[in-house]
Amino acid sequence: MKQDRVNKNWTPEELDRFQDEVIMAADTNAIINYEELADMFGRTVLGVKHAANKLRHRGELPKFCKENQIEKYGSFYSKREKQMIMKLRSTHTHEEIAQMMGRTKYGIEYICRKQGPMLVKRWTESDLLLLINNIEFDSFGVTANYDKLTKILNRNVGTIQAKIRRLRLKGVLPPAKRSGMPEQKRAVYRQY
Structure with missing residues (x-):
């Protein structure tokens, strides 16, 4: 040269x-x-x-x-990818989304920051009644059916756990005698 x-x-x-x-x-x-x-x-x-x-x-x-870039690293985010990130960010961490989409954690964080804060879905009276009526406890008062509650309420596990914790502090739900996983899950882990 x-x-x-x-x-x-x-x-x-x-x-x-x-x-x-x-x-x-x-x-x-x-x-x-x-x-x-x-x-x-x-x-x-x-x-x-x-x-x-x-x-x-x-x-x-x-x-x-x-x-048209085949390799995702360094390529632009399509409209569809941005929509997917916005849907996943309420239920997954940035690192998990990055692994799912073949992108970097920092790229996902940038897109989330650029799109603005997440919209908070408020708890309505009907949501609270659904939660209280469908919650199941084991003998120690630990919630045993998070999977069912997530499907009924269309919320992630962390949100439901936080709401149950607040309802227990208010005295609406009985306090748990111990923390940790329910008896059914403990029985499965004891088998190994």
């Missing part, structure tokens, strides 16, 4: 050869061999990038399209 050739215009022959020698990624049309082209034409990498952009504007090279 030579730097002594400053402000030299590209000839039509050089641009034709440039189009023949350029290697592009199949999914995004990104040029992969800028350094090789710079050495080949005796130009700087920046000059080669400028020539490539000029050819793209003229329509002689295909436009760069990051949306």
Whole structure:
């Protein structure tokens, strides 16, 4: 790569050869061999990038399209992906969402921060009645049916646990004699 050739215009022959020698990624049309082209034409990498952009504007090279990127890392988030993140963020951590979607934890955090705070779903009287009527306790007063409650109330386990804790403090529900998992789950773990 030579730097002594400053402000030299590209000839039509050089641009034709440039189009023949350029290697592009199949999914995004990104040029992969800028350094090789710079050495080949005796130009700087920046000059080669400028020539490539000029050819793209003229329509002689295909436009760069990051949306088609096969590898998720570093690619743009589609509208569908953003909607999925917004649905999952109430029930999963940023790290879990990142693993599910093949993205970084920091990328998910950025999207969540950009979309604003989560909407809080308030507990209505009918929700409280459903919770109180459908809750099941084991002999120690530990809640035994979180799976059923999550389906009935359409809320995550953490929200239901917090509400049960607050109802116990108010005296609406009886206090548990011990903390931990219910007897049925303990029996399963004791088998091993």
